[in-house]
Amino acid sequence: MSPTSESTAYKLIYHYGEFAGRGEPIRMLLHLSGSTWEDTCRKTKMAGPATIQQLRESEELEGQPLLFPPTLVDLTTSPPTALNQLPCIMQYLAEKHGLAGTSLLERTRALQITMTWNDLLLGAIDAFHPVNWHASYQSQKEEAQPFIEQFLAGRLPVFLKFFEESLKMNNEGTGYMVGSSLSFADVSML
16 A cells, blocks of 8 residues: 555655565565555655655754665654664564564564565675666676676575574474564565
8 A cells, every 4th residue: 555645654765666675575564564655756756865865955854864765754753753774664664563573582583584684685786786786787787697696606595594594493484484473574585
């Protein structure tokens, strides 16, 4: 759900277009929580960095540090609160909407899994975009090939083993990544 009414609780600032990347787990968590939210860059057709700059120049989030997309603006707080960094956004939303785990250990493991997933994603971006993160894979395909091979042979198996062991550690892998119900760690893995 991505309404644009006055009841909107959150604004997600990622990138304009059909980019999934680090914005997708946030979109999924917003949807699963039943929150009303706006996919701001898709709505305005503005680039994420331009939207962040516009927020800096407005008084809406005065004094709050803003980095790069993804950024989540929580409109339910007074003043509105801006959050950066995928794992922090995921944990914040999960805590607010009962998707974080039921104990400190579950919440910590969910954060650990989400941060590790983010590390995996960054490794893949580095491999597939070794010349320029902002350029298409197709424009650097030849230069990327050795990095991709190295990532697939070396780093990816380490990450996959970590995720497999994390799942197995929780009820022998017959349910969720942590605890006995859906958490933001599961959403990260989708």
